[in-house]
Amino acid sequence: MAPYRIDIPSAPPDALDTLIQLGALDVDRVDGALAAIIPDWVTPEAVSAALGVADVSVSPAIARDNGSVWLVNPRPVRIGNFELQLTDSRAFGTGHHPTTALCIQALEEALSITIPDAVLDVGTGSGVLALAALIMGVPRAVGLDIDADALKIAAENARVNHLSDRLTLLRGRPGVVSGVWELVIANILAAPLIDMAPELVQRVARRGHLILSGIPSSLEAEVRRAYEHLGMRYIRSNTRGGWTALVFQASW
Numbered sequence: 001m002a003p004y005r006i007d008i009p010s011a012p013p014d015a016l017d018t019l020i021q022l023g024a025l026d027v028d029r030v031d032g033a034l035a036a037i038i039p040d041w042v043t044p045e046a047v048s049a050a051l052g053v054a055d056v057s058v059s060p061a062i063a064r065d066n067g068s069v070w071l072v073n074p075r076p077v078r079i080g081n082f083e084l085q086l087t088d089s090r091a092f093g094t095g096h097h098p099t100t101a102l103c104i105q106a107l108e109e110a111l112s113i114t115i116p117d118a119v120l121d122v123g124t125g126s127g128v129l130a131l132a133a134l135i136m137g138v139p140r141a142v143g144l145d146i147d148a149d150a151l152k153i154a155a156e157n158a159r160v161n162h163l164s165d166r167l168t169l170l171r172g173r174p175g176v177v178s179g180v181w182e183l184v185i186a187n188i189l190a191a192p193l194i195d196m197a198p199e200l201v202q203r204v205a206r207r208g209h210l211i212l213s214g215i216p217s218s219l220e221a222e223v224r225r226a227y228e229h230l231g232m233r234y235i236r237s238n239t240r241g242g243w244t245a246l247v248f249q250a251s252w
Contacts, residue, residue, distance in 0.1 A: 003040055006047055007057040009033045018050050037061045077104075077128060082135045085160050086126055087153065099213040102238050102245035103129050103187050106211045110247070111136045116182035118142065120203055122174055122196075123188040123214075127154030127167065133185075134163050142168045142177060173199055180205035186212050187245075190219040194226045201230045204250045209235075213245035220244045 003025055008015060011034035019027050025037040038047060044058045076083035107129065115137050121130035124143030133141050145151050151169045158164045170176055173196060182205045186193060193200075193212055204210050210232060215223050217239055224234055224246060232248035239245075 002063070003037050003061045004044070005035060005059045005061040006038050006044060007033050007035045007059070008051065008053060009055055009057075010053060012051060012053065015051055019047075022047060022050060077132070084128065084131055084135060084157075086128060086157050087160060098241035098243045099187050099215075099245070100128055102240055102243060103185060103211055103213045104132050105238060106213075106245050106247055107133055107136060107185070110183060110209055110211070111138065114182075115139075116208075118181055119183045119185060120144070120174075120177070120181040122184065122186040122200060122203075123192075124154050124169070125150050125187075127157045127169070129185050129187060130154070130167055131157060131161055131163055133183075134166050135161075138183075140166050140168070142170065142181075144170050144172060144174065144176065146172060174203050175199050177203065179203075180208065182208045184208065184210045186210075187214045189214045190216060190223050193223055197226045197230055201227065201232060201250075204232070206250060206252055208250050210248040210250075211245060212248070213243070215244045215246065217242055217244045220246065 007030065015034055016027060019036045022042050023039050025039060027034065027036045029035070044056065048054060048056055076085050111133070118140040119130065119133045119138050121141060121143045124130055124145045127143050130141040130143040143154055145154070148171055151171055154169055155164070158167045181203055184200060184204050186200060193215065200210065210227070212223060220237060227248055228234060231251045233251045235247040235249055237244050237246050
């Protein structure tokens with residue numbers, strides 16, 4: 001079973017609070033109606049009874065970020081005083097997954113100290129992190145991904161946000177680029193992060209920073225050891241919803 005969507009054309013005034021109490025995963029207004037994503041253990045009949053309405057429409061919910069995020073509709077990601085518009089797609093990176101939020105938090109912290117000339121975003125997906133860095137003032141970004149479809153989506157998101165001229169997109173792993181970056185980001189998963197650790201570390205400039213996310217909290221120590229072994233100095237970690245982001249600085 002999976003969460004489902006319910007649309008309520010004539011919602012009572014207290015409907016929002018009632019839906020939240022029922023465990024709604026997301027609530028939004030669509031064309032004047034109130035829509036919500038309801039977990040599968042709450043039946044549509046229970047929702048109707050709690051709201052005191054019979055006029056409801058039930059439909060399948062759309063999973064995003066590989067089935068880990070449930071939203072009524074895509075919505076802009078807020079970056080400081082700016083909003084980042086993302087097209088609705090299957091590429092990872094709605095901006096609402098805990099791993100993405102952790103990366104954006106780490107980015108904000110890093111860029112509050114210094115703004116590098118460019119950032120490298122490995123496993124860019126929708127391009128959300130590279131675009132966030134550009135919105136925060138980084139002049140240029142390079143996004144890498146092994147999925148050609150993800151790169152097309154990232155290019156479209158760059159166009160929508162008028163950032164195409166500052167974002168370069170390439171297909172492949174870190175080895176497809178040369179040179180080093182003062183700031184490297186990789187929001188993937190623990191296993192590929194460990195596998196590509198030597199490639200990633202080679203892309204970090206002298207005293208540069210590395211932000212890693214997509215790490216289940218239970219595997220934080222394992223990922224940390226892999227990068228410390230290669231000379232990266234652990235700075236801090238942030239955790240949200242069972243996920244962890246790690247921040248390192250090059251020791252050279």
